[in-house]
Each structure stands twice: as structure tokens, then as C-alpha cells.
Amino acid sequence: MFRIDDCIIRLSRPDDKADLMDVAKTIWQGSDYLPQIIDRWIKERWFFVAEYKGKVIGCIKLSQFPDKVIWIEGLRVHRRYQSKGVGTLLNDYIMQFCYRLKDKDPGRSFEFCTYYKNTESLRMTSKLGFKPVCSFYNLDSKGSFKMRAPEILADYDMSIFGLYPDYIPIGWQMVHNCAESLDFIRKYATVFRSPQSLYLINRTGSKSISFLQPPVTEMEAELPYLQYFFGHRRSLSITLPTSLTTELYRLKELGFWFWDHETEPAENMLVKKL
Ligand SMILES: CC(C)(COP(=O)(O)OP(=O)(O)OC[C@H]1O[C@@H](n2cnc3c(N)ncnc32)[C@H](O)[C@@H]1OP(=O)(O)O)[C@@H](O)C(=O)NCCC(=O)NCCS
Numbered sequence: 001m002f003r004i005d006d007c008i009i010r011l012s013r014p015d016d017k018a019d020l021m022d023v024a025k026t027i028w029q030g031s032d033y034l035p036q037i038i039d040r041w042i043k044e045r046w047f048f049v050a051e052y053k054g055k056v057i058g059c060i061k062l063s064q065f066p067d068k069v070i071w072i073e074g075l076r077v078h079r080r081y082q083s084k085g086v087g088t089l090l091n092d093y094i095m096q097f098c099y100r101l102k103d104k105d106p107g108r109s110f111e112f113c114t115y116y117k118n119t120e121s122l123r124m125t126s127k128l129g130f131k132p133v134c135s136f137y138n139l140d141s142k143g144s145f146k147m148r149a150p151e152i153l154a155d156y157d158m159s160i161f162g163l164y165p166d167y168i169p170i171g172w173q174m175v176h177n178c179a180e181s182l183d184f185i186r187k188y189a190t191v192f193r194s195p196q197s198l199y200l201i202n203r204t205g206s207k208s209i210s211f212l213q214p215p216v217t218e219m220e221a222e223l224p225y226l227q228y229f230f231g232h233r234r235s236l237s238i239t240l241p242t243s244l245t246t247e248l249y250r251l252k253e254l255g256f257w258f259w260d261h262e263t264e265p266a267e268n269m270l271v272k273k274l
Contacts, residue, residue, distance in 0.1 A: 002052070004085045009093040012047040012059065019056035020049070026079035033206045034059075034076060040204070041074065048094060050077070050086050057081045060090045062097070066180040068105065070098060071173060072112040075121065091124050098274075110274040113172050116266060130274045134167045134174065135267035137240045137248065138208060141255040145232050148224035150192040150199075158182055160191065160198060160212055167271055169210045169239045171202030174271050194225040201229050208237040215247050219254055242267055 012020075017038060024034040041047040041061050050058035058081065061074035072094065077086045102108050114121045116135070158179060167174040168181065170189045175181040185191075191200050191212070198212040209226050216222060223236075230236055238256060240247065248265050251257075258266055 002081065002084055004089060007050055007052045007057075007086060007089060009048055009050055009090060012042050012049045012056075014042055016049055016056045017042060020059060023057065023059065023076050023078045027076055032076070033204075034074065037074075037204055046097075047074075048090065048097075050090050052081070052086075058086045058090055060094055062094060065111070065173075065175055066184050067176040067178050068108045069176065070101060070108055070110050072110060073173070087120060088124055091128065095128055111174070111271060113174055113269055113271045116268045116270050117260065122270075122272075125272055125274075128274065130272040132270055133273045134271040135242055136169050136269040137242065137244075137265065137267060138258075138269045139238050139240070139248075139251060139256040140259045141236045141238075141257075143227055143230060143233050143235045144223065146224040147228045147232065148194075149228055150194050150225040153191040153193055153198075156191055163212060163214070163241050163243065164210075168200075169208070169269070170200065171205045171208050171239075172269065173202065173205065190229075192225070194222050197222060199226070206237070208239045210239045211241075211244070214244055215251060219250065223254070239269065 020038055021035055024032040027034070044063070046062035048060050049056045058077040059074060060072065063071045063073070065071040075087060075090060077090075098110050112125070158177065158181070161168050161177055164177055166177060168177055168185065170185065173188070175184055185200070188204060189200050189202050191198065196216040196218060200210045200212055201207060207229060209229065226236055226238070236256075245265055258268060260266075
């Protein structure tokens with residue numbers, strides 16, 4: 001029988017990869033992005049795993065983000081071991097670690113983003129004192145076969161992020177809208193221009209395109225430029241600020257909607273902070 005006392009939390013090692021790949025297979029019907037990012041996370045600092053009887057059954061990652069933010073992500077527990085307290089153990093462990101970091105620098109904050117229906121994650125983090133600070137709309141569409149290469153922008157400054165006065169979404173990671181974030185965005189995102197508009201897409205993790213300008217009138221003509229980053233007929237994912245709620249129904253006509261088929265608009269990407 002499983003005993004939580006036999007579970008230890010430690011920093012990851014290169015030989016954890018195979019076990020972590022097994023964990024990922026059991027998450028979100030195998031669509032987890034962990035396998036794409038695992039090598040990088042193992043090399044970086046602050047990637048913690050839960051080990052049970054010599055096997056890795058869960059993980060969590062902390063990263064230094066701009067503006068003294070410690071970003072928390074990648075919390076996973078192998079499906080077979082879920083609902084047994086392993087997620088809580090991982091969270092409690094990294095929170096002790098976070099408090100020690102905060103003792104050294106009280107200006108630090110701790111943040112993460114999750115899906116608004118992720119009850120386990122929301123529950124655990126509310127208990128730890130995390131509060132919602134920002135939200136976004138994340139929409140999907142089936143995608144099409146038409147693709148066109150947009151112009152990739154190498155030279156830009158923070159003025160292009162006016163739609164996001166507080167947090168700028170880079171996939172499911174969010175950074176503060178401040179000068180220090182520019183280098184981070186250049187490193188982890190691609191900004192591109194279609195003939196009519198400007199967008200950003202993350203380079204790692206689950207891909208989603210953030211609108212940097214409100215959807216244009218001729219939105220249909222934009223789709224091949226968005227499709228370019230996903231491939232033929234692959235489903236598209238886009239992220240919009242809540243200030244663009246009125247645009248949602250127009251996007252719906254183009255096939256974009258919430259993947260849970262909500263009838264009403266749902267702010268489904270939630271950023272929480274401590
Ligand atoms: C989220 C996740 C890490 C939780 O890990 P876990 O080991 O199952 O979590 P715990 O057993 O410690 O339970 C955590 C809380 O969620 C609740 N919970 C666990 N399973 C639940 C379920 N199926 N339905 C509702 N609540 C549940 C627990 O009751 C507990 O709350 P409590 O302390 O108030 O009782 C795990 O479900 C998982 O890997 N999910 C897929 C990946 C994911 O969503 N990651 C988070 C992204 S931000």
C-alpha cells in the first residue's frame with residue numbers, strides 16, 4: 001500500500017528522465033508538454049521530483065522570471081499516484097524553499113498560471129495563500145491547411161505590449177509588463193507580423209499565439225499566418241486579454257472557442273500570486 005511517508009522530494013538528476021517521461025504519458029491523455037522541455041529543466045536549477053521506492057512519480061519546477069518573480073510550473077503526479085497527497089507534498093516542499101528565498105530578498109513574489117477548472121491546483125494554492133491576479137482567454141480552433149509565412153520581428157521594444165498592461169502571456173507563462181521582461185521575451189518568444197497585425201508565440205511549452213493588437217476586421221485573412229506555427233490542419237490556440245471580450249463572438253464565427261465548449265465566455269487562464 002502507498003505511504004506518503006515513503007515519498008521524498010529532491011532535486012532532479014539526468015537519470016530521472018525515463019521515469020518523468022512515464023509520468024508525462026499519464027497526464028492530459030499524453031498531450032503533456034513536459035517531454036519537450038524536460039532536458040532543459042533537468043539542466044536548469046530548481047527542478048524538483050517526488051521519489052517513491054526508487055521511482056520518480058512527480059515533479060515541479062521553479063524558475064527565475066523578470067521582476068523578481070519565481071515562476072512555479074510543471075506540477076505533475078503520475079496518474080496512478082494522484083489523490084494520495086503527493087502534489088501537496090511537492091507544493092509544501094517548494095513553498096518552504098520559496099520562503100527561504102524570500103527571507104533573503106523580501107521583494108520576491110511567487111506566481112503561476114493554471115486552467116480555471118483545475119480544482120486540485122486551485123485548491124492547493126488557495127490554502128497556501130495564493131490569490132488570483134490576472135486572467136486571459138485561451139481559445140482553440142480546428143485549424144486549416146492554408147499556411148503563410150509571416151515576417152518575424154527581431155527588433156521591437158516593450159511598446160508593442162500595450163494590450164497587456166500588467167502581465168504578458170507567453171504561452172502559459174506570464175511575465176510582468178516591465179523593461180526587464182524584454183530580454184526574456186526575446187529569448188522565449190517569437191514576435192511576428194502579418195500584413196495587418198502583430199502577434200507573439202511562445203517557443204517552448206504548449207503553443208499559443210497572443211494577440212498584440214485587437215483582432216482585425218479581415219480576420220479570416222490572418223489565419224494562414226497563425227496556422228504557419230502549428231502546421232497543416234493542426235489545431236490552433238490563441239490567447240487574448242479580457243479587455244477584448246467583445247471580440248470573442250466574432251472569433252467564434254471563425255471557429256475559435258473554449259475547448260471545454262463553454263456557452264459563455266470564460267476567463268480560463270488564471271494567474272495566481274503570493
Ligand atoms: C494537480 C496534481 C499535481 C495534484 O496532485 P495530487 O497528488 O493528486 O494532489 P493531492 O493528492 O495532494 O491533492 C491536492 C488537493 O486536490 C484535491 N484532489 C485530489 N484529487 C482530486 C480530484 N480527483 N478531484 C477533486 N479534488 C482532488 C485533494 O483533495 C487535495 O485537496 P485537500 O488538501 O483540500 O484535500 C495532479 O492531479 C496532476 O498531476 N494533475 C495533472 C497535471 C496538472 O493539472 N498540474 C497542475 C498544473 S498547474
